[in-house]
Amino acid sequence: MKETLEFFSFSDPNVRFVVLGTMILGATAAMVGSFAFLRKRALVGDAIAHAILPGVCLSFMVSGDKNPIALIIGAVISGWLSLMVIDGISRTTKLKSDAAIGIVLSVFFGFGILLLTSIQNSGNAAQSGLDNFLFGKAASLTQDDILIFSGIGLVLIVLVLLFYKEFKLISFNPDYAKVIGLPVKFLEFLLATITVLSVAVGIQAVGVVLMAALLITPASGARFWTNKLSYMILIATVFGALSGLMGSYVSYVAPAMPTGPWVVMCLSLLTISSIWFAPKRGMFARFKQHRDNKKKILQENILKLFYHLGEANQDFEAGRSFATLKASRELSESELDRGLKLLKQQNYLRKMTDLWYITQAGLEASKRVIKLHRLWEMYLNQRLKLEPDHVHNDAEAIEHIITPEIEQQLERELDFPVKDPHQSTIPYQES
Amino acid sequence: MNDKTAIEAHNLTVSYNRRPVLWNVDFELPAGQVIGIIGPNGSGKTTLLKAIMDLVKKSSGYVKLFEQDLEEVRERISYVPQRESVDWDFPASVMDVVLMGRYRKNKLLKRLSKADRDLAAEALEKVNMLEYSNRQISQLSGGQQQRVFIARSLAQGADLYIMDEPFVGVDAATEEAIMLLMQEMKKEGKTVVVVHHDLQTAKLYFDWIVLLNTRLVASGPKDQIFNEALLQEAYGGKLNVLSKVGELIKEKDFPVREK
Ligand SMILES: Nc1ncnc2c1ncn2[C@@H]1O[C@H](COP(=O)(O)OP(=O)(O)O)[C@@H](O)[C@H]1O
Ligand SMILES: [Mg+2]
Numbered sequence: 001m002k003e004t005l006e007f008f009s010f011s012d013p014n015v016r017f018v019v020l021g022t023m024i025l026g027a028t029a030a031m032v033g034s035f036a037f038l039r040k041r042a043l044v045g046d047a048i049a050h051a052i053l054p055g056v057c058l059s060f061m062v063s064g065d066k067n068p069i070a071l072i073i074g075a076v077i078s079g080w081l082s083l084m085v086i087d088g089i090s091r092t093t094k095l096k097s098d099a100a101i102g103i104v105l106s107v108f109f110g111f112g113i114l115l116l117t118s119i120q121n122s123g124n125a126a127q128s129g130l131d132n133f134l135f136g137k138a139a140s141l142t143q144d145d146i147l148i149f150s151g152i153g154l155v156l157i158v159l160v161l162l163f164y165k166e167f168k169l170i171s172f173n174p175d176y177a178k179v180i181g182l183p184v185k186f187l188e189f190l191l192a193t194i195t196v197l198s199v200a201v202g203i204q205a206v207g208v209v210l211m212a213a214l215l216i217t218p219a220s221g222a223r224f225w226t227n228k229l230s231y232m233i234l235i236a237t238v239f240g241a242l243s244g245l246m247g248s249y250v251s252y253v254a255p256a257m258p259t260g261p262w263v264v265m266c267l268s269l270l271t272i273s274s275i276w277f278a279p280k281r282g283m284f285a286r287f288k289q290h291r292d293n294k295k296k297i298l299q300e301n302i303l304k305l306f307y308h309l310g311e312a313n314q315d316f317e318a319g320r321s322f323a324t325l326k327a328s329r330e331l332s333e334s335e336l337d338r339g340l341k342l343l344k345q346q347n348y349l350r351k352m353t354d355l356w357y358i359t360q361a362g363l364e365a366s367k368r369v370i371k372l373h374r375l376w377e378m379y380l381n382q383r384l385k386l387e388p389d390h391v392h393n394d395a396e397a398i399e400h401i402i403t404p405e406i407e408q409q410l411e412r413e414l415d416f417p418v419k420d421p422h423q424s425t426i427p428y429q430e431s
Numbered sequence: 432m433n434d435k436t437a438i439e440a441h442n443l444t445v446s447y448n449r450r451p452v453l454w455n456v457d458f459e460l461p462a463g464q465v466i467g468i469i470g471p472n473g474s475g476k477t478t479l480l481k482a483i484m485d486l487v488k489k490s491s492g493y494v495k496l497f498e499q500d501l502e503e504v505r506e507r508i509s510y511v512p513q514r515e516s517v518d519w520d521f522p523a524s525v526m527d528v529v530l531m532g533r534y535r536k537n538k539l540l541k542r543l544s545k546a547d548r549d550l551a552a553e554a555l556e557k558v559n560m561l562e563y564s565n566r567q568i569s570q571l572s573g574g575q576q577q578r579v580f581i582a583r584s585l586a587q588g589a590d591l592y593i594m595d596e597p598f599v600g601v602d603a604a605t606e607e608a609i610m611l612l613m614q615e616m617k618k619e620g621k622t623v624v625v626v627h628h629d630l631q632t633a634k635l636y637f638d639w640i641v642l643l644n645t646r647l648v649a650s651g652p653k654d655q656i657f658n659e660a661l662l663q664e665a666y667g668g669k670l671n672v673l674s675k676v677g678e679l680i681k682e683k684d685f686p687v688r689e690k
Contacts, residue, residue, distance in 0.1 A: 182535075
């Protein structure tokens, strides 16, 4: 508790730097990464992150010290080069882009490790800490780092705002952008540069391996909450910043904990909760939809059962015992029991002295399902020329989904047929 | 506006990985008509449009639009890509997409104006989609998505419209609406070039027909084309109910088999 208060008072300048730094990095990476996510370039972020290492090492070898600006410039150049190579490979060879990404990632990264090892063996005293680029150094961010990050972050935000509508178009439909004469090459170059820049700074917080997560995860979580691009980017950015804060907090109260990985953990947590709990698109909402579908299917199948039994002996009003019902359709006892109860609640069925009776409303409802089944069989048979013995299974499923609008259309298109392909009568509701 | 030839393709060859998919295609299409480009799947129709719009590299030959290079007449040309060529799950509204028809090179860094919005709304009105302006594109049916694409193209205010398979996966009402719209556009002096693969309806829809199968099979006024013993395949009518049910299954996440 004491640590929590300490942390959120932000009185310790170190805490301030870490929190601010990770929040800025998280937010900018999330914002820029939203476009990579929409353009289905999730892997590209990973490639850039790995490809940056040789640039960092080379620029250290040239400049001889760890001047952050020089390192970032080196990083941008090699990250950017890797993109060009990926592009070139997938354009000029038959390799798919994922193969090209894999090749570039491993070659650049391998080369980077080679350089890093040789620097570490060279005995240059300034080199210690260069491997921060591998694993990140969020916990030891300094005031200078923060200044650089916020400067770059600001530039990135302004660029995204300025070119927002064009970035939207090249993410949605690049061919169209070309056709109306937009400078697509330039825009793509700009977007690539922005991405590389955000990776080059972000990598200092979480390191090479986790960087791709910082780019792509926030957008993929945010997508569950909204259908509006501007909101999606905003939510992603908030996720990025929030996980920066949360990650720094965890590593503060539990000092043995590294900040970078915790930032990514928090981010994953946010995204996983989005996947589960978001309205409509979330898993729970989808489960509910599935359950409702199943419930509907079960009830309609039982109604059909009553109709079939009634049709067989021309007596729709007779009572049916549980055993009869159970024997006539492949339903488990518990399913049948549940379905019967649900139908009773809706007054489609009545129960008297252990026998089940269908009500008038239930009979009408059952007729509709039977009709839809048989109409659909007719449709498949007549319009798709399927053999009569091939249409039943399909109709078993489709009968439950047809809306009144499609129902009318079917009736009209088939001109109210009287018999289905198996010569059973198609019942029409009386009205 | 008195150009007689809308599109001239001269000895056009396009290859993917060295395999030619368009082979020495050579034709001139008159302006002010509704023109159908017809051929079986994989016959190179999409590739032809992309070559016209400079989206793929030509191995040889050239294309002139209104007797000029594309770059000089870009403002007068509008292109409607195949509906399936984009991800309709993209987070955007109908209005967002139609407004894209108003983006211009000289509007980089600028916001769209009220006039742009009005033009977009007008275009939506023409395809009967104005009431859906704020709808998410992922929630549209196939026919509605196609109308949105056409509206985006109309919003450009061009003279020549090049559409790739606007009738695929759309309901009968949309097909008719699009057809009427094309006639309307023709009356206004526009040229409409449409990729289509149904011979039966082609005769009703188009004034001029290009038959394509990697090479050019024929190009001419429709009567001439249909008189030349080009046997029609009896395709059945459209399967509208089927495509609607398909959409419902997707929307509701319904099982296609019960178990
Ligand atoms: N990007 C591509 N790379 C390689 N082959 C392609 C590509 N696009 C299309 N093709 C091939 O070119 C041929 C013509 O395609 P397309 O123009 O799309 O035909 P259509 O539109 O008439 O169905 C097809 O055989 C297709 O497989
Ligand atoms: Mg095509």
